[in-house]
Amino acid sequence: MRKKKVAGIFASLMLAAGVMAGCNSSTSGGGDKDGDKGGDILIGANLELSGGVASYGQSIKEGIDLALEEINKEGIDGKKLKLVPFDNKSDAPEAINGATKLISQDKVVAIIGAATSGNTKAQIEIAQSNKVPILTPTGTADDVTFKDGKLNDYVFRTCFIDPFQGTVAANFAAKELKAKTAAIFIDSASDYSKGLAASFKELFTKEGGKIVKEEAYVAKDTDFNAQLTNIKGKNPDFIFIPGYYEEVGLIVKQARELGIAAPMMGADGWDSPKLIELAGKDALNNTFITNHYSSGDNDPKVQEFVKAFKAKYKDKSPDAFNALGYDSAYFIADAIKRAGSTDTEKIQKALAETDGLELVTGKMKLDDKHNPIKSAVILEYKNGEQSFKTKVNP
């Protein structure tokens, strides 16, 4: 009897595991895996559809879906682009599995993803050795495409890079907000956070400012009171928090509860509706972010995209992740068109030669490190809404 029960528990565990595994493979679009590429061109999407930064992956996918719908109205040389999504669960080992699966089983011509720099870096080896281009819509760390003097020639990105965001933030703090002292609060487990902090620090000190306190946390922490109390003790004019929304939301909330009134600023990692839920509207007043795009921008290209997006997604206003996902699909489609082939090496070459492609997040030109040169915007949170503050050109 006892054994039976234990066996029953094990069996149900196994069953649950089986169902979960089944779930994974069914999301990756079964049927048209094999050979028959005559009809469709397969593009992989290795994205954070669940897990800690799920909102990035989901938003990017919405953007890609909209773009592919538009592109497929005409098609490319009579062929349609078809997306093969893979959920990497916001986890680097899973991202590696995803890249391997998409390349070796699904035989995709290119992969869009991952959303974060860390999960993108995890896939570099696989992309390089299989000669399949990967394109991260939002991986902003500078060493994604170029590391230790060596170019990862099969790795591309649609977004600008961290040093640029850190520089824009430092400029804004020193010139616009006239801050003399600043504190930096980083996620010590994140390359993204460290990269931004380094470039912020460099420019802010060059502008005559002083960094009075540097504190750190680890992703998944929930209690930041101790570090914030230390920051409060130094009374900085400005606090730079280059983290991801999941922790930043709590940091901003706890900071305001401790009575820290100074302006706080972050980068595109803050950009999620969850941030407003976590921090609360009032706590977010007097905070700023740098970002890739704003739906409040009056550029006709942007407004056209906002209209199309709202029509498809129940009047939802597109965020930067939606826009970069959308742009990534166009970026790849443009390269496939110019390559005139589904050969991955030719697509790689075409991607690298991109120059002057008009996208929602700005005019795209790649430098020799595969980094796009394009504009950034600064947004301010007012009563839980992002409002467009200014646009900064490189």
Add this chain to the structure above:
Amino acid sequence: MFPIPIFRDWEFIPISNGGSAFMEQLIQQLVNGISLGSIYALIALGYTMVYGIVKLINFAHGDVFMVGAFIGFYSITVFHLGFFPALLISMAACAIFGVLIERIAYKPLRNATRIAALITAIGVSLFIEYGTIYIRGAQPEAYPNGIVPLKSIEILGVKISGQSLLILAVSIFLMILLQFIVHKTKIGKAMRAVSHDQDAAKLMGINVNNTISATFAIGSALAGAAGVVFGMYYTKIEPLMGIIPGLKAFVAAVLGGIGILPGAMAGGLLLGVIEALVSAAGFSLWRDGVAFVVLILILIFRPAGLFGKNVREKV
């Protein structure tokens, strides 16, 4: 645009002011630590009660805490209940959940080796975590703001948020209630008897199975309460949130002396304060590490815990 601070750096200001600013920060850090510590204490109580009675380290306890946080969250957002009804519902649901875990997973193994029960506990823990992810996904949820409209108060320049006072009040109330149950009620007497000697208790006509279930129910209800309080205070909840607080509470229980109720409370509060002070000293990244160093030190130098007596194990 914003007030220019007069003192940027307390090291550079006159001793008297510097001293008070330092004291202010220290008191603030102590308040931070006690808020965190009282959550650890609530979870640690469940660990300690279960260990005291069946000598099992219930590693699924941290996940009951997570389930409690989610039940509270859904009571508040879906059924639009206030904080206290949500707290009670979560405690009741967790009590039932705890009894179910005990009946399904642990009871069949009661006479098995302790290592078998321990491994089962780890299995149950993983099952609850990933079962939750399977049901609702891994994305985090945010407790709505302002469920309890409490203003923060300021004492001697130290800002104490209403919520941390609430945590403290709820924790202290539940601990007193627990002391009362254990020492003044019949079921409490039965629990003490069973923990002392299971077989003798059975001979005295105590229903051992029901007593053990009651222990799991009470311990799990406390974890559920801790879950709701945690959600209120820290806002973010997610399916794997129970792991670290669960382990820390285990450390707290060992620190105080596992199996001893006041020990778990003191251990929890002490651990919270230690963590806050480590962060205050500028080693915030070492915070988790220090908690486990405390565990190792206590196991080396005082294995019975701060409140424990050295009792030789029966052979």
